[in-house]
Amino acid sequence: MKNISGIKVAKGKVVSAVLLKDLRIELRSRVVTNQVLPFAGLVMVMFAFALDNDDVLERVAGGLIWLATLFSLFMIVQRSFAIDTADGALDSLRVAGIDLSAVFFGKAIALALKLIALEIVLICGAVLLYRVELSANGLVLLVTCVLCATSGLAFVGTLYGGLTAGAKGRETLLPLLLLPVVAPVLIAATRATEAAFGSGGAQTSEGWAWVGLLTVFAAVFGVGGSLAFGPLIDE
Amino acid sequence: MSQVLQRTSPTGTRATRVIGATSILVMAWVVISGLLLTPQDVVQGESVRIMYVHVPSAWIAYLAFIFTAVASASWLISKKHSMGFDRFAGASAEVGVMFMAITLVTGSLWGRLTWGEFWQWDPRLTTTAFLFVTYIGYLAVRRLEGSIEQRARRSAVVAMLAVLEIPLVHFSVVLWRSLHQGATVLNPNGDVKMDDLMLFTLFSGVVGFTLVFIWLVLHRQRTMLLVDVANNQGLDAAIVARRAERSAN
Amino acid sequence: MKDAGFIFGSYIVTLGAILLFAVSTLRRAKKSSHLVTDKDKTWL
Numbered sequence: 001m002k003n004i005s006g007i008k009v010a011k012g013k014v015v016s017a018v019l020l021k022d023l024r025i026e027l028r029s030r031v032v033t034n035q036v037l038p039f040a041g042l043v044m045v046m047f048a049f050a051l052d053n054d055d056v057l058e059r060v061a062g063g064l065i066w067l068a069t070l071f072s073l074f075m076i077v078q079r080s081f082a083i084d085t086a087d088g089a090l091d092s093l094r095v096a097g098i099d100l101s102a103v104f105f106g107k108a109i110a111l112a113l114k115l116i117a118l119e120i121v122l123i124c125g126a127v128l129l130y131r132v133e134l135s136a137n138g139l140v141l142l143v144t145c146v147l148c149a150t151s152g153l154a155f156v157g158t159l160y161g162g163l164t165a166g167a168k169g170r171e172t173l174l175p176l177l178l179l180p181v182v183a184p185v186l187i188a189a190t191r192a193t194e195a196a197f198g199s200g201g202a203q204t205s206e207g208w209a210w211v212g213l214l215t216v217f218a219a220v221f222g223v224g225g226s227l228a229f230g231p232l233i234d235e
Numbered sequence: 236m237s238q239v240l241q242r243t244s245p246t247g248t249r250a251t252r253v254i255g256a257t258s259i260l261v262m263a264w265v266v267i268s269g270l271l272l273t274p275q276d277v278v279q280g281e282s283v284r285i286m287y288v289h290v291p292s293a294w295i296a297y298l299a300f301i302f303t304a305v306a307s308a309s310w311l312i313s314k315k316h317s318m319g320f321d322r323f324a325g326a327s328a329e330v331g332v333m334f335m336a337i338t339l340v341t342g343s344l345w346g347r348l349t350w351g352e353f354w355q356w357d358p359r360l361t362t363t364a365f366l367f368v369t370y371i372g373y374l375a376v377r378r379l380e381g382s383i384e385q386r387a388r389r390s391a392v393v394a395m396l397a398v399l400e401i402p403l404v405h406f407s408v409v410l411w412r413s414l415h416q417g418a419t420v421l422n423p424n425g426d427v428k429m430d431d432l433m434l435f436t437l438f439s440g441v442v443g444f445t446l447v448f449i450w451l452v453l454h455r456q457r458t459m460l461l462v463d464v465a466n467n468q469g470l471d472a473a474i475v476a477r478r479a480e481r482s483a484n
Numbered sequence: 485m486k487d488a489g490f491i492f493g494s495y496i497v498t499l500g501a502i503l504l505f506a507v508s509t510l511r512r513a514k515k516s517s518h519l520v521t522d523k524d525k526t527w528l
Contacts, residue, residue, distance in 0.1 A: 159396070163389060167379045177372040177393070180365050181400045184407035191411065213410065217403055224399050228392045231311075244510055245517035248527050266495060284491045288498040333505050341494040348487050447502055451509065457527055458513040465519035 011102045018106025022080060023113065031079055032114050036072045040118055043068040044125050054131060059200050061130040062193030065122045066149070066186050069115065073153055073182075074175050076114055077161035080107065085165045090233055100230035104158055108225070112154035119146050126197075137204045138196035145196065145207065148214035149189035155221040156181050162233045188213040246457035254450045261443035268436040276433075282348035287436050289341040291444035292334045293363070299331025299448065300366060300397075303373075307394035310387055318463075319456075321387035324394060325377055326455035328370050330448060335367040358412055362405040369397045383463055 026032055047064045051057055057064075084090045093103055123142070126132050134142065156178065164174050188210040194200065195207030247255075269287035276283035303324045310320035342360070343353040354360065377390045429437070485491065522528055 163376070163393065164379075167381070173372075173375055173379070176368075176375060180369045180372065180404070181396070183365060184403045187407045187411050209410065213403075213407055220399055220403065224396060228396065231388055232392050244513070245525070246510070246513040246527070262499070266499070270491070270495065281486045281488075281491060285494045288495055292498060330505070333501055337498050337501050340497050344490045344494045348490055451502070451505060454506070454509050454513065457525070458509050458516070460524070460526070461513055461516040461520050464524050465516040468519055 009098060011099055014098055014102035015106040015109070018103050019110045022107060022110035025083060026110075026114065032076060032118065036075050036079075036114075037118060037121060039075065040068045040072045040122055041125055043071060044122065044129060048129055057130040058132055058197075061126045061132045062197060062199060063186075063190045064130070065119070065126055065193060066189045068122055069119055069153070070179070070182060070186060072118055073115065073157050074178065076111060077157040077178075078171060078174060080111065081161040081165040090162075090165060094233065100233065101226035104162070104226050104229035107161075108151075108154040108158040108222075111157055112150050115150045115153060116146065119150065132197040132199065134197065135204070138198065141204055141207045141211070142193060142196035144211050145189055145192040145214065148211055148218055149185050149192075152185050152214055152218035152221060153182060155218060155225045156185075159221065159225040159229055159232070162229050165233065184217055185214065188217070244454075245461065246454045251450055251453050254446055254453075258443055258446035258450055261439055261446060265436060265440045265443050268432070268439070273433050273436050274430065276429075279349055282345055283433070285341055285345040285348075287440045289338060289345055290437060291440040292341065293338040294441055295444045295448045296331050296334040296338050296363075296366075298445075299327045299334060299452075300370060302327040302452075303331065303370075304394050304398050307391035310391045311395070316384070316387065318383060318387060318460075321383075321391065322456040322459045322463075323452070325374075325390065325459060326452045328373055328377075328394075329455060330451045332367065332370050332374060334444075334448070335363065335370070339364065339367060356408075356412060358405060358408040361408045362401065365404045366397075366401055369400060373397065383467075 044064060047068075048057060051060065081090075090103075094100070123146075127134065160174060160177050160181070164177070167173065191202075192207040192210035192214070195202045195204055195210070198204070265287055269284050273284065273287075275281045279286075306320045306324035306327065310316060310324065313320065342363075346355065347353050373390060373393050376393050377386055379386070379389065381389075
């Protein structure tokens with residue numbers, strides 16, 4: 001890939017540059033730690049108020065973790081692309097003739113790292129608030145599930161975030177576009193997490209089929225996203 | 236004569252008028268036969284009559300989304316990026332969303348009569364609902380501000396992503412439901428013994444709805460062209476006016 | 485007829501929606517048509 005001045009830019013370099021930029025912005029602004037994380041924790045507490053039953057909470061803990069993650073996903077994606085479009089950073093990258101699929105992967109990895117940090121806190125919250133128990137086998141399943149589900153969410157989130165970036169009314173459009181797409185992730189990740197927690201007598205082994213589905217999802221949207229991201233933000 | 240028709244319906248041609256008249260006739264036959272002439276079903280009773288409108292609208296809804304996907308792919312692949320593909324994709328999606336809404340409403344009315352419930356978490360139903368929501372999102376993307384080319388590119392990519400999404404949704408719901416065997420309810424799907432008149436009515440329904448679909452898409456995409464050109468001209472006129480202003484100063 | 489409300493209802497919903505869509509399309513076309521020259525109307 002060559003840029004306008006004819007200098008070859010390695011794809012890996014672009015990925016890490018975009019990734020580090022997004023993480024640096026987060027380290028300086030602390031939006032995820034100071035706003036999104038408290039929001040997600042609050043959602044978990046509100047679920048406990050609404051459901052008001054320890055047995056029910058333990059049974060549905062997996063679903064609540066992933067719902068809280070999805071709600072936070074919208075906020076993080078919007079924030080991340082709002083910064084990029086406000087300063088015209090995306091436009092500059094485009095004009096610089098950089099491989100946009102590298103930008104896609106850089107932003108997706110940054111988003112995935114933020115989401116994983118969030119999910120760890122949410123899972124700990126579920127253990128504390130909803131009294132779920134985690135065996136060693138369950139932990140292996142849970143970690144795999146979190147990794148696969150998060151990469152899927154990060155790819156889809158980055159893709160649709162790029163689509164709605166800079167458009168008026170994107171705050172409301174993004175959830176409308178994203179929710180139907182991430183429904184398979186919600187179903188699969190919830191079932192796998194329930195299997196890891198043993199909610200409702202589920203066996204840990206039942207969870208691995210769902211992890212397979214999550215992997216397929218991540219692969220499909222990883223490939224689809226890297227192809228579609230360029231045309232979407234290109235004028 | 237044609238001048239008068241042109242004024243009342245600027246998007247009409249002789250072909251659309253023939254299609255329109257034929258579809259009205261076929262639809263009238265479907266309504267009369269479906270409500271009055273056909274017998275009731277042994278299993279489903281009177282509720283089978285809903286099938287004569289439900290099945291054809293479901294068929295058209297899915298057909299419309301296939302057309303949207305194919306037209307979007309053609310737009311992306313074709314070198315010229317002809318706006319005709321984009322307008323066809325948009326018109327087909329709009330008509331498809333309407334037929335999908337009809338399918339969901341008539342289907343839940345039928346389900347209330349047959350299953351005793353408006354809704355079941357059956358993979359087919361759930362996938363249909365997701366298709367509906369996805370294409371509502373697609374239409375929202377088409378309404379985003381920007382040039383016609385931006386609209387075409389964005390919406391074509393979103394349509395392609397929907398093609399990726401829908402099989403995944405369907406498969407995940409199938410897997411989800413297959414693990415919840417306790418929840419399967421009495422399901423007299425498709426086991427209907429249909430006599431000749433019932434089959435013929437259903438067949439006429441499919442023909443009639445297809446004609447309606449063609450008529451609607453033709454008119455809708457021509458209307459879209461009119462609106463696009465009119466908007467463009469509005470812009471051109473504004474530019475001309477501004478230039479005139481400047482040269483006057 | 486048993487359950488006539490549901491059955492007639494579904495026919496009314498179906499035909500009503502189609503009719504509404506058709507009428508609104510024709511009206512929108514009429515609104516923009518006078519701004520467009522016949523040359524741009526490729527179907528004529």
